[in-house]
Amino acid sequence: PILLEARDVLGGKIAAWKDKDGDWYETGLHIFFGAYPNIQNLFGELGIDDRLQWKEHSMIFAMPNKPGEFSRFDFPEVLPAPLNGIWAILKNNEMLTWPEKVKFAIGLVPAILGGQAYVEAQDGLTVKEWMRKQGIPDRVTTEVFIAMSKALNFINPDELSMQCILIALNRFLQEKHGSKMAFLDGSPPERLCQPIVDHIQSLGGEVRLNSRLQKIELNNDGTVKSFVLQNNSVIEADAYVSAAPVDIFKLLVPENWKEIPYFKKLDKLVGVPVINVHI
Ligand SMILES: Cc1cc2nc3c(=O)[nH]c(=O)nc-3n(C[C@H](O)[C@H](O)[C@H](O)COP(=O)(O)OP(=O)(O)OC[C@H]3O[C@@H](n4cnc5c(N)ncnc54)[C@H](O)[C@@H]3O)c2cc1C
Structure with missing residues (x-):
């Protein structure tokens, strides 16, 4: 698989950055609940269970x-x-x-x-x-x-x-x-995302940063022909999965798909703007 990430940092809403003093700025401090079986399976499969600090x-x-x-x-x-x-x-x-x-x-x-x-x-x-x-x-x-x-x-x-x-x-x-709540023992890009990237790469996959999807090109029958990126490169694949947030995905949905009931439901979904203040 090829994973395409628009930004130059891993993690999406769990992304974090180091400032010039070496301190981490997180998009938002994240709680991992006991009620998240999938994320716990992911930690287990990556062999990083010990990075969750349970309170x-x-x-x-x-x-x-x-x-x-x-x-x-x-x-x-x-x-x-x-x-x-x-x-x-x-x-x-x-x-x-x-x-x-x-x-x-x-x-x-x-x-x-x-x-x-x-x-x-x-x-x-x-x-x-x-x-x-x-x-x-x-x-x-x-x-x-x-x-x-x-x-x-x-x-x-x-x-x-x-x-x-x-x-x-x-x-x-x-x-x-x-x-029950747990916190990650460090910054999410390093402690959670990087092991995911390593795992994908160890199996022959690729993770590309700075690769923003700009357009979903369709075949005549309405199936996906290719992904066109902002840098004009074209990606063709056997299967395509979008994990973009709803507001962004709404902008990417091809015109022909907008009346399909599955995609029509997107109209009612609206994102909530969030600002995170670090003191
Ligand atoms: C401040 C804050 C605090 C939170 N706290 C918690 C918490 O404590 N516990 C909890 O469980 N959840 C919490 N959440 C929610 C949680 O962060 C999200 O539910 C989760 O990270 C969503 O993951 P995602 O992969 O669906 O989307 P995202 O993390 O948004 O990932 C989408 C990715 O797609 C990329 N992308 C966007 N457009 C394109 C494009 N055109 N081409 C290529 N890539 C693109 C983005 O750059 C991003 O990396 C919090 C959210 C915020 C904002």
Whole structure:
């Protein structure tokens, strides 16, 4: 295979750069959750499992009304899922009162029992609307779900679909280590991307930086003829895969493909601009 990367750095949204003092600037500090089986398989296949530094199994929230204080959701190791998550929620008294816990738990029961079908059916509601429907006060949405909505999609509970929160909560509640977090032990381009490049190259593949795809050329039957890059070179292959972000891919979709239902769904997907400030 030939992997074409537009920029001069590996990693996309996990890219990082070294400044003149040798310090790393990351696009965003990345958490690896226990609920990511594919990424863990990737680490395993590359033989770099030891580069994930697992933290104790807790979710710690800053308290908006008590600056400097933190509220913990501790998941006990001895309990299986979902009991470890339920225990963590029940034991937390700073952010949720008992009536709020009960209302929240009742709200989650259909998600746990109904699974994916229930979760997808909540796509029409924002997080804020769903919480209000369960009778959960706006205070909880402000204290817990602003943080969770921003962490998942960089937007607020009155904009985010409840489906996103339920997908995450379902995974966290159904898998014992789903919400356990790990950090990489160094910069992603060096510690994760470079081993991927080495693996591809060891099998005869190529990774080319500064190779921006500019146009997807089609055959008469609508299949891909070639990729034309910004530097005018043309790549022909047996199979083509695009892993470009949605906003960029929308610009690359050939005119003939735009009315195909599969690609038409892209219209509704919009990216969220994110700025990362390093202090
Ligand atoms: C600030 C921040 C913090 C985040 N924190 C977390 C976190 O803690 N945990 C978590 O799980 N996720 C987190 N994410 C989300 C995560 O980074 C992304 O979901 C993931 O990196 C997306 O990977 P990707 O390969 O799909 O896309 P990208 O990483 O965007 O990769 C797409 C690649 O395509 C390249 N490209 C674009 N156009 C072209 C073209 N025309 N030709 C060739 N190449 C092209 C880009 O340069 C890029 O390298 C965070 C994201 C951000 C921005």
